[in-house]
Amino acid sequence: MSDEKTVTFPVEGTHVMMFARSIGDYNPAYHDPGQGEGNPVGAQVAPPTFPQAVAQFDPEYPLRIKDGEAWFGSGGSPSGIEGKPATSGGLHAEQHFEYTRPVRPGDVLTARYSQGETWEKESRRAGKLTFTERLVDYYDQDGNHVCRARGVGVRTERPVDQG
Amino acid sequence: MKASEISVGQTFEKVVVEDLKRTQLVMYSGASGDYNPLHTDDLYCKEAAGYPGVFAHGMLTMGMTGTLVTDLFGAENVRKYGVRFTNQVWPGDTLTATATVQDIRDEDGRPVAEIGIETVNQDGKTVVLGSATGLLED
Numbered sequence: 001m002s003d004e005k006t007v008t009f010p011v012e013g014t015h016v017m018m019f020a021r022s023i024g025d026y027n028p029a030y031h032d033p034g035q036g037e038g039n040p041v042g043a044q045v046a047p048p049t050f051p052q053a054v055a056q057f058d059p060e061y062p063l064r065i066k067d068g069e070a071w072f073g074s075g076g077s078p079s080g081i082e083g084k085p086a087t088s089g090g091l092h093a094e095q096h097f098e099y100t101r102p103v104r105p106g107d108v109l110t111a112r113y114s115q116g117e118t119w120e121k122e123s124r125r126a127g128k129l130t131f132t133e134r135l136v137d138y139y140d141q142d143g144n145h146v147c148r149a150r151g152v153g154v155r156t157e158r159p160v161d162q163g
Numbered sequence: 164m165k166a167s168e169i170s171v172g173q174t175f176e177k178v179v180v181e182d183l184k185r186t187q188l189v190m191y192s193g194a195s196g197d198y199n200p201l202h203t204d205d206l207y208c209k210e211a212a213g214y215p216g217v218f219a220h221g222m223l224t225m226g227m228t229g230t231l232v233t234d235l236f237g238a239e240n241v242r243k244y245g246v247r248f249t250n251q252v253w254p255g256d257t258l259t260a261t262a263t264v265q266d267i268r269d270e271d272g273r274p275v276a277e278i279g280i281e282t283v284n285q286d287g288k289t290v291v292l293g294s295a296t297g298l299l300e301d
Binding site for chain 2: 021029044045048055073074079091092094096158160
């Protein structure tokens, strides 16, 4: 299991505030302008699933429009890429976070990605399923471990049957 | 949450979203950086991807469910939080998360609680199943 890549992830109060709102969490720990000088947003800590927002800082992240590249979402036609397979590829099967300490605004995290295991399963609702495990370890500016994220993605043979 | 205030088998319940709005999917896309059109682009879903419409990011459901975990422990005290995604979540869904205390023990000399987590939609269908561990106050 070798390191695939590293991404630098500066954690900012405004980002924490927006992330917390997006999951419907209005706890003042994430946004309280009354928290004093030098911290106008007042975010004290990040929600436990916040490390996933490292995607914003990953230059290769595939699910974001990039300069000069075709995008598979709709514009004038249903997909910007003709002949794209029926699903965009992956769905999320599992996600786990293990914390050494909480993530806080002001942290500058380094995310180290590595590939885990791959396995297959047959399913009635979506055909052959291919599972891929991915590990991301987050370290702080002092090199100390903060969090390990373990995600399992699944590629389906066909869209998931809704029946 | 204090160690003296909880016991194994105790449950906590929270409605983590009522009538999920498409706008919240857009908010989560913008904040998380996951702009997969499956979550915001109805035309793409119906005519290119073969789904009945947009559906929630698994991570949005995990995030909303996680508000029960942080309500109980406080975000700074969460040690572990993990889920499996068992069914898709759609606009209009109302989700109820339930935490069940499974174990209370000492880890590195500090009291922790392990909770099992299940979130169901308005039809009683499980959408995420998982667990979390958090530090307790003495």
